Amino acid sequence: xxxxxxxxxxxxxxxxxxxxxxxxxxxxxxxxxxxxxxxxxxxxxxxxxxxxxxxxxxxxxxxxxxxxxxxxxxxxxxxxxxxxxxxxxxxxxxxxxxxxxxxxxxxxxxxxxxxxxxxxxxxxxxxxxxxxxxxxxxxxxxxxxxxxxxxxxxxxxxxxxxxxxxxx
Numbered sequence: 077x078x079x080x081x082x083x084x085x086x087x088x089x090x091x092x093x094x095x096x097x098x099x100x101x102x103x104x105x106x107x108x109x110x111x112x113x114x115x116x117x118x119x120x121x122x123x124x125x126x127x128x129x130x131x132x133x134x135x136x137x138x139x140x141x142x143x144x145x146x147x148x149x150x151x152x153x154x155x156x157x158x159x160x161x162x163x164x165x166x167x168x169x170x171x172x173x174x175x176x177x178x179x180x181x182x183x184x185x186x187x188x189x190x191x192x193x194x195x196x197x198x199x200x201x202x203x204x205x206x207x208x209x210x211x212x213x214x215x216x217x218x219x220x221x222x223x224x225x226x227x228x229x230x231x232x233x234x235x236x237x238x239x240x241x242x243x244x
Contacts, residue, residue: 086133090155093202095162097137097154099124100170100188105139105152106161117160120150123168123188125175137162140178147179167193 097103104121122141129135135154140147152159168188178186 090133094135094154095164095199095201097124097127097162097164098167098170099127099173099175100168101164102166102168103137103139104163104165105150105159106163107152108158108160120152121165122148122150123175123178125149125178127173142182163199164193164195166190167198 101124102122103124104119106117106119108115109118120139120141122139124137125140126138127136128138133155136151137154138149138151140149142148152162154162167190169191170188
């Protein structure tokens with residue numbers, strides 16, 4: 077198999093809409109766990125200390141949390157079918173891709189400075205993709221209908237600036 081064939085197969089395995097996870101984000105990862113014949117969902121919440129190969133079908137994040145006073149790290153393949161959902165809870169200002177220095181820190185020194193972000197827009201990329209695809213044809217049709225509805229003999233609207241300034 078050639079490299080292009082492998083790349084094509086890998087691109088077919090990718091999920092359509094994936095959350096843009098960065099280092100320093102606090103995420104809640106929901107994963108399917110198989111126990112016997114049954115599946116259950118398990119949530120793992122922690123800080124992303126590493127991101128690898130973001131544009132590849134083998135994209136991976138490493139999440140760290142403290143459980144019962146012990147540091148626990150788990151790596152998740154983002155495009156794995158067993159990873160049901162990745163939700164960003166907090167976003168932090170960091171200047172590195174690999175935050176391995178957090179392993180030696182505890183308490184206040186392990187805190188990261190949070191930054192504001194739009195949680196709904198970040199956590200629902202499929203909604204953003206849907207609006208982008210539906211907005212493009214709507215914008216084109218709105219322009220064509222506006223051009224068709226404005227004949228040359230239509231009177232120009234009165235200036236509203238003087239009316240609003242007098243009313244105020």
